[in-house]
Amino acid sequence: xxxxxxxxxxxxxxxxxxxxxxxxxxxxxxxxxxxxxxxxxxxxxxxxxxxxxxxxxxxxxxxxxxxxxxxxxxxxxxxxxxxxxxxxxxxxxxxxxxxxxxxxxxxxx
Numbered sequence: 001x002x003x004x005x006x007x008x009x010x011x012x013x014x015x016x017x018x019x020x021x022x023x024x025x026x027x028x029x030x031x032x033x034x035x036x037x038x039x040x041x042x043x044x045x046x047x048x049x050x051x052x053x054x055x056x057x058x059x060x061x062x063x064x065x066x067x068x069x070x071x072x073x074x075x076x077x078x079x080x081x082x083x084x085x086x087x088x089x090x091x092x093x094x095x096x097x098x099x100x101x102x103x104x105x106x107x108x109x
Contacts, residue, residue, distance in 0.1 A: 003053075005046055005049035005050040005053055006046055006049075008049040008052075008053070009042060009045035009046040009048070009049045010042075010045075012045050012048075012049065013027070013041070013042070013045055015028055019102070027041065048101060051094075051097055051098065051101065052098060052101045054094060054098075056091040056094060056095070057087050057090060057091060058087075059084045059087055059088075060080045060083055060084055060087075061080075062077055062080050062081060062084070063076070063077060063080075065077055
């Protein structure tokens with residue numbers, strides 16, 4: 001999806017794009033009575049949009065080490081492997097969060 005998160009966040013706040021009736025009712029009808037600050041709501045929607053659109057971080061390439069590789073090259077490869085393991089954990093977390101977000105945008109036209 002090539003839509004910027006800010007634009008997507010604005011579209012999510014439109015009544016026709018809210019799948020949950022309770023949320024729509026609260027944000028559209030009772031926002032002033034509940035003292036819901038529009039900037040805070042907008043910020044939450046932008047954050048959710050950024051998370052939904054975020055792409056997984058690519059892994060780093062591990063250089064192939066020959067039998068004659070020195071210690072520095074081996075240590076560098078270990079560091080890259082550790083970074084890749086951390087990247088895998090972060091990508092797994094992102095995937096779990098993204099599974100909880102359902103983007104439902106009604107197309108105009």
